[in-house]
Amino acid sequence: MDLPLVHRLTSGEGWGLLQSLPPYDESTALALGARLRAAGFEPDLVAAALTQSQLRARAVDKLGPTAAEMLLTRDGLEQATRRPIAEAHAQRFADAGIRHVYDLGCGIGSDAMAFAAAGLRVNAVDADEVTAAIAAVNLRPWTRAAVEEATAESVPLPTGEGARGVGVWLDPARRTPGVADVNGKTRRLFRLEDLSPSWDAVRDLSSRVPGAGAKLSPAFPHSRLPARAEAEWTSYDGEVVECALWWGTLVRRPGRSARVLGRRVDAVVDETMAKDADPTLAEIGRLDRYLYEADRAVIRAGLVGALANAVGGRELSPGLGYVNASHEMRLPWARRYAVTDVLPYNVKGLRALLRDRRAGRVTIKKRGVSVDADQLRRQLRLSGDQTVTIVVTRLRTTQVVLVVTPF
Numbered sequence: 001m002d003l004p005l006v007h008r009l010t011s012g013e014g015w016g017l018l019q020s021l022p023p024y025d026e027s028t029a030l031a032l033g034a035r036l037r038a039a040g041f042e043p044d045l046v047a048a049a050l051t052q053s054q055l056r057a058r059a060v061d062k063l064g065p066t067a068a069e070m071l072l073t074r075d076g077l078e079q080a081t082r083r084p085i086a087e088a089h090a091q092r093f094a095d096a097g098i099r100h101v102y103d104l105g106c107g108i109g110s111d112a113m114a115f116a117a118a119g120l121r122v123n124a125v126d127a128d129e130v131t132a133a134i135a136a137v138n139l140r141p142w143t144r145a146a147v148e149e150a151t152a153e154s155v156p157l158p159t160g161e162g163a164r165g166v167g168v169w170l171d172p173a174r175r176t177p178g179v180a181d182v183n184g185k186t187r188r189l190f191r192l193e194d195l196s197p198s199w200d201a202v203r204d205l206s207s208r209v210p211g212a213g214a215k216l217s218p219a220f221p222h223s224r225l226p227a228r229a230e231a232e233w234t235s236y237d238g239e240v241v242e243c244a245l246w247w248g249t250l251v252r253r254p255g256r257s258a259r260v261l262g263r264r265v266d267a268v269v270d271e272t273m274a275k276d277a278d279p280t281l282a283e284i285g286r287l288d289r290y291l292y293e294a295d296r297a298v299i300r301a302g303l304v305g306a307l308a309n310a311v312g313g314r315e316l317s318p319g320l321g322y323v324n325a326s327h328e329m330r331l332p333w334a335r336r337y338a339v340t341d342v343l344p345y346n347v348k349g350l351r352a353l354l355r356d357r358r359a360g361r362v363t364i365k366k367r368g369v370s371v372d373a374d375q376l377r378r379q380l381r382l383s384g385d386q387t388v389t390i391v392v393t394r395l396r397t398t399q400v401v402l403v404v405t406p407f
């Protein structure tokens, strides 16, 4: 979409057309397009409106009902922060007493909208003129939000007394524009050196205001955590989606933390909870009845010790995320299983055991081993009528299989 089309689509006739479209339905989109063109709408406007309608339908899961009022691009939607996570970012700014946020690289504005909705004043910029124009449309409902096309590095931030209550938010692009993978998605970049704005710019900008935050890849290496900052890994419904770095007044607790979010969960795990965890590992011949699996954000944050502490158990192998314990407990940031069998990993032995259990379907969970689940499933040649869950992992250094029952 180019700038003139953004303007036509978001003013007068174009916006009226867009807002009048019925819920997107792939099977009727072609006919609808033909009807609209026959009614006198320009073909490019019709095509753009139908694309928006399709993107909005796709965006609802990520951005919630406000997606129906937004202007979107495929790339912008892919990079946008999921709404509950954007709200969590905004809450952190508000809790820290920040009243004015500079969102430096705002994309289509998902984070900026959450800041504005939390009552914060927002100055958002994006280096791409079309993206900035789209963010400006999306932030129209908030009079205290302004968007312009600019680079993060060129924005004059307030200094001295003027910087009181000011915060910076950065969500650097992590992809190579124009380089698509086999599915047509832009390729993700995971090296700090490949961020835009750059990692140096992120650190510089974050040092100029009382509080700053930056959304980075979950692959952020622990060794790069700046002094006195907080790195917070966040998962949503079990998938780790980001590692946010926080500086200054936005730090709740320096060091590593995990935020486990989802449709039914909101929990925080931090380093104090992992402190002094028993370093002894579980032993193959003496496994206790229950297996706990930490949420992936907790694993990425290196806080599996918090799970061992919480359930009074022992890890199977350091950092993998599995903890064995003798008692039963419910935690919002861990799954739990009853262990029925443990055996060294061996396809023949496992096949015999699963035949005994009359297993016809098997759910294979694996961590810390290079086992191909599909190949293993074929090798097991199952034919029974029961469904079984197995965990293929390492116990200390030995590859093992645990037959488990989730509960």
Ligand SMILES: C[S@@+](CC[C@H](N)C(=O)[O-])C[C@H]1O[C@@H](n2cnc3c(N)ncnc32)[C@H](O)[C@@H]1O
Residues within 6 Å of the ligand: 076, 079, 080, 081, 104, 105, 106, 107, 108, 109, 110, 111, 112, 125, 126, 127, 128, 131, 150, 151, 152, 153, 171, 172, 173, 174, 196, 197, 198
């Ligand atoms: C990951 S997206 C931001 C997504 C946004 N937080 C949201 O939730 O919708 C990153 C954006 O940064 C912009 N960008 C990249 N380098 C920039 C720079 N040096 N200055 C300003 N914006 C930049 C890109 O155009 C892109 O739109």
